[in-house]
Amino acid sequence: MLEISGIDTSYGNLQVLWDVSLNIGEGEIVAVLGPNGSGKTTMLKSIMNLVSVKRGKIMFLGQDITGKPIHELTRLGLAFVPEERHLFPAMTVMENLLLGAYTIRNKKIIKETFNRVFELFPRLAERKKQYAGTMSGGERQMLAIARGIMSNPKMLILDEPSMGLAPQNVLAVFETIKKLSAEKVTVLIVEQNVNTTLTVADRAYVMEQGRIVMEGSSSQLQGDDHIRKMYMGIA
Amino acid sequence: MDMDSMQLFNIVLTGVLRGGLYALMAVGLSLVFGVMNIPNFAHGEFYMLGAYFSYFTYTYFHFGPISSILLAAVGTFILGAIAEKTLFYPLRKRSKKNWIMNTFLLTLGISIVLQNGAKMLWGNTYRGITQYWPGKVSIASFNISNDRIAGFCIAMVTIAIFWLFLNKTTMGRAIRAVSQDETGASIVGVNLNVIHTLTFALSCLLAGLAGAILLSISPAYPFMGVQPLYKSWFVLILVGMGNIGASIYGGLLVGLLETFAYMKFGSGWQDVVSLAIIIMILIFKPRGLFAKKGVKSVSE
Incomplete structure (x- = not known):
């Protein structure tokens, strides 16, 4: 590939x-x-x-x-999740994710991907309206990965x-990687x-x-x- | 109404009408600074071009007021796009360091070329029209010309449309994304070249629109852009650079402030008051009154 x-x-x-x-x-x-x-x-x-x-x-x-x-x-x-994350700090979780789907024009696919991402990261579903710049390191890492997935x-x-994450967050990230590969x-x-x-x-x-x-x-x-x-x- | 409240009403009315147009100019200036890091000192010249555009379409080609103003907007949009593609884009490819200083000098150059180009083409004369929409409206014994009211309404509607565009559309979100993290924006698939051209052109459109709206109040003239440029910079320094929402309030605030100074202390004093406030802001609150602290300083 x-x-x-x-x-x-x-x-x-x-x-x-x-x-x-x-x-x-x-x-x-x-x-x-x-x-x-x-x-x-x-x-x-x-x-x-x-x-x-x-x-x-x-x-x-x-x-x-x-x-x-x-x-x-x-x-x-190709979706790239950089170490520095490069999120949009003054935008909400929702807007960051929407921008992740920037290359997708089909509204239905975007909606399905949203469901998939919120299933992988229930934490983000709870914080749709929060600004990315005010989130913790672990949450930001999740958001960065989620934004990458939004482009399908x-x-x-x-x-x-796993850089700078607490141990339980590291595990969550690796769990996600396994789930993605299953998909x-x-x-x-x-x-x-x-x-x-x-x-x-x-x-x-x-x-x-x-x-x-x-x-x-x-x-x-x-x-x-x-x-x-x-x-x-x-x- | 007694004398005092009459005067206050007059100040608020005149100030808001004036401020709406400052806001229109300042939003464009703020957008280009926020998204492209360009301190645009040629912003006033696109205001001037907008005025000439509508002057010629209105008087020579006999278009109606609305179509003249719209054509001025389209014209300055196209000129802005051409300026970005031919001047800023090549500079961006070459310049890695001192981008802000380089673009500052470039915009200063553009401003001088456009001012003197206009002087060469159309001469040093004032070209104005008496009125787009003849007549006036009386509000509590004050007479306000239709043009001022229409100008204010067009400015507010434009700003509202623009705000919706930035917040509710994919393209608008992409523009904001570029202003917050360029690399992040290209990672999600945003073509920076397209966004840069679009942003600069839109900013020129807003300036051109302001020039066209005000044609009956301030006639087209090669050096007419200098004052509005300074006013828009004043708004930006007051509210904070690159903060688009706040530049709307800023514009209205500056309009009110100037009108107040003009009526209380007499003509000429409005600039003294403005500049004194700029000095105070730069000393005590250099990031502006509404610098977005909570969100921006936590960013990575």
């Missing part, structure tokens, strides 16, 4: 990604793991064309999307969804929370210093010595 082949990305003269390739099939949950500053977020920003790729190619559903403006990617069925995406890209949504997730992520993901890639250093199924990686030492603190 998404195929990244050999991309290099730099910020000015500083090269951050080196020959990164990865592959995600339909309906999969794929995780990209790695320490801070390893280039995970930059890789997502390269997909979404928030930074420009120097070399290599990105294909989505058989279409070359390298360098395509971000608003067109949303129309193709074929693939959801999540950047550090045939493909998920690409970037995380530092290795333990929990490997319990929901089918496969994972490990990035270090801007390169993919390892890939495998979740169970393979959970048993790997390097992963256990570096990321799980188990000797």
Whole structure:
């Protein structure tokens, strides 16, 4: 579904990604793991064309999307939930969600998606009229994911969804990811929370210093010595 | 009515009529600042172009008052769209730093070119009309010309339509989304280029409409935009930048304030009072009277 082949990305003269390739099939949950500053977020920003790729190619559903403006990617069925969330603070939960469905013209589909989102996040249904800027961190993260789902995406890209959340909220977020995948949504997730992520993901890639250093199924990686030492603190 | 309440009534009436048009100008200025981060110092020139548009359509082509005013609105909308596409869009592609300063200088340049262009094309003469709608209305022994009343009504209806557009339509929501978080807006699929052009054009439309409405009161003249520009900036400084709703109250407030100063202290004093208040606001409440604290400061 998404195929990244050999991309290099730099910020000015500083090269951050080196020959990164990865592959995600339909309906999969794929995780990209790695320490801070390893280039995970930059890789997502390269997909979404928030930074420009120097070399290599990105294909989505058989279409070359390298360098395509971000608003067109949303129309193709990619939804991006950035770490910084980028919600609309002076708008209500309802308006944020409506904007999530900006690319959808069919009112009936929008209504159905609203029901689906409120089923996933009953908390948001209670707070339709609240301003996004006055919500707690966990609620904002839920709203950001919900806004992504409102576009009825074929693939959801999540950047550090558990960042800054209380443990019970982290669990709720991962539960949601599982539910989404049951609905045939493909998920690409970037995380530092290795333990929990490997319990929901089918496969994972490990990035270090801007390169993919390892890939495998979740169970393979959970048993790997390097992963256990570096990321799980188990000797 | 006794003398005092008569005078008060007169102040309120004149002030509100005047303020409605300030509000119309200020809303457009506020919109462009909020959505595009452009401090538009050429806003007054679109007001001037609106006045010329309706002058020519009304006197030379003999359109009716409503169609002249509407044509002025359409004309300034198109000119605004062209200005955005040919001047601000290329600048946006190149300029990453100092955007506000760069666009400030650009708008100042546009303003000088448009003022002198108008002078070259149409000369340094006042071109006005006596009245769109002849006649006056008497309210409690005050005579108010039909044009003032119609102007105020058109301004209020336009602002109401505009408010509905921003709050109840998908396009309007997208404009507000861009003003709150540009990246967030493009993530949900909003094409920023379209929104920028539309926003600038709409802002010019509001200014052009104000110029057209006021044609019988202030005739078309190349440098007529300077005063309304300063007045709209005054409104923005008073209520806070980029706060569209508050600029409506702000416009009315400034209208009342000026009329009060004019009637109490005499002609010429209204500017002294306005500028003194601007200085006080900038010293004591630099974010404006109605800066949206609760919502905006909690944002990420």
